[in-house]
Amino acid sequence: MEKYSIKPRDAIHVAVALENNVTEVVSYDPDFDKIERFKRIEP
Template identity: 55%
Template sequence: MLYLDANFFIFALLDRTDRGVEARRLQQTIVEGKERAITSSLALDEVMWVLIKGKKRHLLRAAIEGIYSTPNLDVVEVSSTAPLLALGFIEKYDLKLRDAFHIAVIRENEMETIISDDEDFDRIEWIKRIKF
């Protein structure tokens, strides 16, 4: 099971370089059922923010509805206890707030693998980061 960071969706949607191609290839493995994945409502908030900030508001509905309709991908909530876990991850790994929340969601869902372009996740010894 994979956790998809917000930047995965941004690269898959917007990037036309090799990184975008790789993100879309990974996305296809999920669609085909070769992998199962989750993301969080927090990640979707980040995707929406990036699109609005980047003057891509016209892509919002298609992007978010596309994520929700992706086979083998579930969107999970951020729990009420995630902030407590995030505090520990901020202190132990010197993570940014949003990254700590993503790790909290991963921990609460008993996962170990994240697809992300963010090297900060490499500080966490029990996390396997798949780059694209």
């Protein structure tokens, strides 16, 4: 959270996704763009 300045809920989503080898998310939330290993796809 501190490294990327994202909300706790977003951090949990990213952590669970990466733990399960999911590297993409469909979302309007630009905070996900801050994570290098994670790709946001806008609907």
